[in-house]
Amino acid sequence: MAKNPKAPTVARSTIDITPLRQANLPIIFILGGPGSGKGTQCAKIVEKYGYTHLSSGDLLRDEVASGSERGKQLTDIMQRGELVPLDVVLDLLKEAMLSKLSTSKGYLIDGYPREVAQGIQFESEINPCALVIYFEVSDDVMTARLMNRGLTSGRVDDNEETIRKRLDTFHKHSLPVVEHYGSKCRTISAEAHPDEVFQKVSEALETLS
Ligand SMILES: Nc1ncnc2c1ncn2[C@@H]1O[C@H](COP(=O)(O)OP(=O)(O)O)[C@@H](O)[C@H]1O
Numbered sequence: 001m002a003k004n005p006k007a008p009t010v011a012r013s014t015i016d017i018t019p020l021r022q023a024n025l026p027i028i029f030i031l032g033g034p035g036s037g038k039g040t041q042c043a044k045i046v047e048k049y050g051y052t053h054l055s056s057g058d059l060l061r062d063e064v065a066s067g068s069e070r071g072k073q074l075t076d077i078m079q080r081g082e083l084v085p086l087d088v089v090l091d092l093l094k095e096a097m098l099s100k101l102s103t104s105k106g107y108l109i110d111g112y113p114r115e116v117a118q119g120i121q122f123e124s125e126i127n128p129c130a131l132v133i134y135f136e137v138s139d140d141v142m143t144a145r146l147m148n149r150g151l152t153s154g155r156v157d158d159n160e161e162t163i164r165k166r167l168d169t170f171h172k173h174s175l176p177v178v179e180h181y182g183s184k185c186r187t188i189s190a191e192a193h194p195d196e197v198f199q200k201v202s203e204a205l206e207t208l209s
């Protein structure tokens with residue numbers, strides 16, 4: 001039977017991730033709405049604990065910028081305004097994790113899983129996560145921070161209308177991820193100064209070692 005010509009096809013990776021699975025380094029999912037401070041806190045964690053910081057959005061943007069065949073296929077999908085297949089995001093994460101394996105003490109997976117299904121797929125194909133950290137911030141504070149970030153970030157999605165949509169998507173799809181992980185998830189109130197937030201992040205991470 002002919003394939004649905006509209007279904008986006010992107011080449012799947014064939015890399016062997018056995019070494020990654022066997023190393024069994026701690027994997028930490030970092031959750032929070034747009035502007036909740038994930039990037040800010042991850043930078044501090046990297047500095048103090050030597051974990052590897054991976055953001056799925058950055059990996060996608062890098063792949064497109066690389067001009068690879070897969071990057072071109074992604075560009076087409078994104079230009080049609082369609083969703084990038086889950087498998088492709090997971091492939092990019094696997095490849096990045098494997099390439100950092102020899103120098104990594106563990107992985108911070110920032111802004112992922114975006115929905116419960118992604119988390120289930122990641123954990124079954126790689127390894128279960130050790131911990132989930134969720135940065136809780138009110139919509140008003142996230143909006144104010146992003147409007148401020150938009151003054152200098154150059155990110156096309158840091159504007160009022162897109163911010164509202166991103167907050168909606170976060171509430172609908174990503175908050176259920178927090179519930180899904182139950183007691184594996186530490187909720188950290190993240191409206192205070194970054195250093196104060198990091199104090200609580202450190203306490204959560206110390207429970208791992
Ligand atoms: N605890 C905080 N207090 C005040 N501003 C913050 C705090 N954490 C981050 N910010 C600012 O908010 C904006 C969004 O932070 P960022 O780390 O990029 O969030 P995310 O990666 O979750 O989208 C940035 O301009 C950042 O400097």
Ligand SMILES: [Mg+2]
Pocket residue numbers: 038039
């Ligand atoms: Mg970020």
